[in-house]
Amino acid sequence: MKLRTFLTSAVAAAAALAFTAPAALAQTAYKSEYRMSLVLGTAFPWGKGGELWANKVRERTQGRINIKLYPGVSLIQGDQTREFSALRQGVIDLAVGSTINWSPQVKALNLFSLPFLFPDYAAVDAVTQGEVGKQIFQTLDKAGVVPLAWGENGYREISNSKKPIKSPADLKGMKIRVVGSPLFLDTFTALGANPTQMSWADAQPAMASGAVDGQENPLAVYMAAKLHTVAQKQVTMWGYMNDPLVFVVNKDIWNSWTPADREIVKQAAIDAGKEEIAIARKGLVEEGKPLLKDVAANGVTVTELSAAEREAFVKATRPVVDKWKGQIGADLVAAAEKAIAARKK
Numbered sequence: 001m002k003l004r005t006f007l008t009s010a011v012a013a014a015a016a017l018a019f020t021a022p023a024a025l026a027q028t029a030y031k032s033e034y035r036m037s038l039v040l041g042t043a044f045p046w047g048k049g050g051e052l053w054a055n056k057v058r059e060r061t062q063g064r065i066n067i068k069l070y071p072g073v074s075l076i077q078g079d080q081t082r083e084f085s086a087l088r089q090g091v092i093d094l095a096v097g098s099t100i101n102w103s104p105q106v107k108a109l110n111l112f113s114l115p116f117l118f119p120d121y122a123a124v125d126a127v128t129q130g131e132v133g134k135q136i137f138q139t140l141d142k143a144g145v146v147p148l149a150w151g152e153n154g155y156r157e158i159s160n161s162k163k164p165i166k167s168p169a170d171l172k173g174m175k176i177r178v179v180g181s182p183l184f185l186d187t188f189t190a191l192g193a194n195p196t197q198m199s200w201a202d203a204q205p206a207m208a209s210g211a212v213d214g215q216e217n218p219l220a221v222y223m224a225a226k227l228h229t230v231a232q233k234q235v236t237m238w239g240y241m242n243d244p245l246v247f248v249v250n251k252d253i254w255n256s257w258t259p260a261d262r263e264i265v266k267q268a269a270i271d272a273g274k275e276e277i278a279i280a281r282k283g284l285v286e287e288g289k290p291l292l293k294d295v296a297a298n299g300v301t302v303t304e305l306s307a308a309e310r311e312a313f314v315k316a317t318r319p320v321v322d323k324w325k326g327q328i329g330a331d332l333v334a335a336a337e338k339a340i341a342a343r344k345k
């Protein structure tokens, strides 16, 4: 081809491309596989939620959008605190992620980690499914991801290998594994414990070896991970915080999809989120909380607190709530408190 002919056709091709409708362009940019990050796999409600989402998207797009699951946050070598940055940077295409793990990057998400702010599931729903939830989604959007739906890891209960925890005094000096979020260090320090941050991947060997005495996670996680086999024979139901999950997509990936496909992915996230929340609450919302019996059946002592016993934990952690309100946003915390007070029980 002569140079002139080549240039002419190159210009023509560029012009044709420029006039192609954006939707058609986006179509050509679809990847053969999209990568979804998860901390916990499909043995857990969390991973199940990711799987439900991926399957619905594959079916409803007739395979145009094909999502592969990467549990154990394997796309970022198991370091769950890097998940949010990796999502923004495009190392991760989609995620079902914990508000705790993203809270160092998105301060508003610390709302859910404020100790004893959410007394029950109705309180959680009043916040996530209401105006405050929308506001948090706007914050996430500004932070560089596309949030689509809420899910739930669950109410985090404390376990340990030593003794029943009934008061802050029982926690004194106990080495407790916590997630990589500064608010957790404050909470457990206020309770007189000795908190130590580590990833979930490192936590289980640390429990097995006795390097840590205890941890806190939802009972569904405790059961699926069989934490009674790593010396965690004491569980206290204190319901100090609920850990919502968020279904999100990387912005560039989102923009590469047609509006119709975006709608499918969003609706699939909402549907999967609802199903996932029901799975996460299974055994805890029915009469007599049957999950507690399943836990006890493994030779575990399950301690339930009286209102007065629980109040001692609330009181001890009050300064943590006061300290963090400003960082989270006093208005946001006040709006959440108002929504909780007005909830339908």
Ligand code: X2X
Binding pocket: 039, 040, 080, 098, 100, 101, 153, 179, 199, 200, 216, 217, 221, 243
């Ligand atoms: O690390 C944890 O404790 C876990 C699995 O619950 C989270 O990712 C927040």
